[in-house]
Amino acid sequence: MIVQNRMTICATRQIADNIIEMVLEGNLVKEIASPGQFVHIRVTDTFEPLLRRPISIASFDKEKEQMTLIFRAEGRGTQLLAAKQIGVEVDVLGPLGNGFSADNSAPGETALLIGGGIGVPPLYQLSKELTAKGVHCVHILGFQSATAVFYEEEFAALGETRIVTADGSAGEQGFVTDSLARNPVDFTTYYTCGPTPMLHAVQQAFHDKQGFLSFEQRMGCGIGACFACVCETQTGQDMPYVKVCSDGPVFPAGVVAI
């Protein structure tokens, strides 16, 4: 169920250039159904900035009623959020959308998790769930440069982890798909989240594989009512369009026209 919850910030720290890891506590966490779901955050109590910000749930702990978000403090809204201190309450709407399902990989299989920039966070909870059920996870994480890299150790603790940076200042140089072309991974299913060009390249590269992609789109309501976040579907799909907020953000490969 979607709830509007004043959650308390119980930890917040910078983990890379402009990248904040924030832990929020509240009963909204009880409602989380799958990794890759997101929350819609009100960053102020005034009306400026007005709209909520969609942020993926990076991981959660239902016992403690805590979830972790990782976000880039870039524009007005995310900067205001980043400036909030421990103990402060934040108005959070969620959990929203349909995330990745660990059911798409069977124990013993290899899953390829490909993240780009702020697309990396939702893959963390997914990897935890997949590895917990015995799926072998390989992580290919793309960033701009060394100072933008985060969660390398966390992912490495779960499985093979490759860092790829655009400028080569950490890990391999290039795009995630370059790295995969150079050193292919044998896998059954891929899961990916990141900028649209990356999603596009990944989908093309692995057109013959089962895959799941998480999309971004500008949002209004976040719950499916305003039609701000639609994407056209590829020809042959049932619906002419999907809504990223309520039908997605995760879709099987081949559904969304990119």
Place this chain on the structure above:
Amino acid sequence: MIVQNRMTICATRQIADNIIEMVLEGNLVKEIASPGQFVHIRVTDTFEPLLRRPISIASFDKEKEQMTLIFRAEGRGTQLLAAKQIGVEVDVLGPLGNGFSADNSAPGETALLIGGGIGVPPLYQLSKELTAKGVHCVHILGFQSATAVFYEEEFAALGETRIVTADGSAGEQGFVTDSLARNPVDFTTYYTCGPTPMLHAVQQAFHDKQGFLSFEQRMGCGIGACFACVCETQTGQDMPYVKVCSDGPVFPAGVVAI
């Protein structure tokens, strides 16, 4: 000189119903010239609420570079200000306007200081300066009710102090002018700050005395440029109007048409 100063909140506490006493520190204090000057405060770093809020300087300490404001947290802006914690920086423009001058009373004379509600604060610094130079001060302070009363002891420490409340729940019942009619005070000069009807009544009651009144008006710029805060003057004055922000807020009795 008028400066824009990020001042630090070094103390803040509620001293009556919705009334906050806040101590701010910064080099703006060096510029304060007279009691009754005010500052123009930006209550947020976003643009909502947009305008600065004019608040009188209740007292100041040039050594410590500290000043005290006393304000009612009523609307959006003052509520945001009241919610700020010790250590937070606030954007303050000031000191603005022309305040009361202690030079208008000679040592040994009696001065009558009449305040109403949030018009009381600026009289505090004035009384300190007057008593310091040997003027005998009598304070008549009007409030809505007992829970709205503040600074009774502070004023009492400086001179005779009468509390008057509209509902009679503290001190005498009625308006300040009722109290003065019942128990007249023998004085040379009066100084008053409060709601316009009170200023009007006081000016009428003491039309034969030298007096100084502090006015309120909605403001834009606070420095004399936008013509938001003009008041018509009484016939016979040099100028057809005055600006409360830069010509006032304090005017000799008889100048402003009320």
Place this chain on the structure above:
Amino acid sequence: MNRLAVELPGLSLKNPIMPASGCFGFGKEYGNLYDLSQLGAIMIKATTLETRFGNPTPRVAETAAGMLNAIGLQNPGLERVMAEELTRLAQHDVPIIANVAGSETEDYVQVAEAISKAPNVNALELNISCPNVKCGGIAFGTDPKLAAELTSAVKEVSSVPVYVKLSPNVSDITVIAKAVEAAGADGITMINTLVGMRLDRKTGKPVIANGTGGLSGPAVKPVAIRMVYEVSKAVNIPIIGMGGVTDADDVIDFLSAGASAVAVGTANFVNPFVCPEIIHALPTLLDELGLKTITDLIGRSHAV
């Protein structure tokens, strides 16, 4: 006695609060969050004759205390709105105002005639003011003669009262208001969005794929209040006011300005529970103002 009740042509409202068209879909999503029967009414999303996909994305952009949208009247078309959406809404005890859009008089008339026959549609809202589609009615919204003709044509076929939704992007809104009143409109809803634009800092190009978008939210409230005030003085038919309503205080303002009921648009995105929260807050506000019923507020600004 229900202090919040308001009677309008075709609409017995238990309270004067309703979500604005396009900001609430067909009620399904918000219906998962709270009981829609609490609402005074629901203004459903614009319905056109055929399915419309709408504009390319991005379709929304944030602005100071507001937002731009250029959804482009995306909707499943008359047939499916009738068969699926209205049928589903029938389970809630809430009057429906159907927002009717089109590009030519004929479209409007066809949609109006059919949708006005749905058992739970109590009134139509003629959308002659959508700024986001090429032939989306904006011409009807800025030309009093066209507006009047369309109103008459729709009135002729509609089985329920017809409210006309006015555009604020005009030199004198009272001219259009009077024209549609003379043409038989039963009420007016206002305001639709102001045309605005936001540019991307880096590229200098519009953020919204459509170029311009409609500005809504708190930023536009002073314009909306002024226009409701003007129109309520100029016409004798009731007004459903909107534009930047975020709380019960804003509702007081719109009623004082001359509206008889109030719609809430953008604020639903900021706080999905805003409509029921406003409804619950109103009685206390009436008490504070010393008023018996909500209708006592209507047009307070006009009194001398």
Place this chain on the structure above:
Amino acid sequence: MNRLAVELPGLSLKNPIMPASGCFGFGKEYGNLYDLSQLGAIMIKATTLETRFGNPTPRVAETAAGMLNAIGLQNPGLERVMAEELTRLAQHDVPIIANVAGSETEDYVQVAEAISKAPNVNALELNISCPNVKCGGIAFGTDPKLAAELTSAVKEVSSVPVYVKLSPNVSDITVIAKAVEAAGADGITMINTLVGMRLDRKTGKPVIANGTGGLSGPAVKPVAIRMVYEVSKAVNIPIIGMGGVTDADDVIDFLSAGASAVAVGTANFVNPFVCPEIIHALPTLLDELGLKTITDLIGRSHAV
């Protein structure tokens, strides 16, 4: 080379930033805070033939990310503006744009003729869009024929280039823009304020004594950007853009939309140092965008 320099009819601007008329008085007060010679130009307060006291107070009210004002063109009148204000301003090395207001063509013409002869007045800004005075030119601002006639009349007598200040309260602003261009206007300044209203919660009456006021500030920026974009496509004379500018990023937006320079109004009240701060921030922003000169930004939004 000065990367920020902009050449406009009558105006050699060292940078494209100037305070907007009515938000800076005659420069005296802000001149106490910083050196006015830093500014690209100054748009001085509206000057009328006779002294005007203006409207009753309250004259301003706050709104979401904006404010309403109804100052009512208070000014000391042509004679004293010439003798006192312009003389004082002459000590600063900064071009002056004199905002000319009136109620009839004759007033405008008289003020324009006289004030355009002041040695430091480099251009006129014809205020045909003040929403706050009964006969304050708003009729000129909404009727293309009247606007054109007034422009011609003023052009005939003015010793300096004439910019016409447009009202956003119109159905199609390009019509007025084209009309004044055809009538000989050397440039356009836009936008003046949107007409708005705020009511007092308790009484339901307008907060501003005048009833309505002009809306300015960040709230109106999307409308201003859209209109600058439209007008810059419709005319070949330069535009000085304004409406909600608060920082250097906003300046980028206005130039990208098609303005050649930018005026800052309401933001002066929020931050009295906003104009010099913007000027100092611009070179870094140009670097970030990889641009050599500020003029490279002009009209970026139009490129395909």
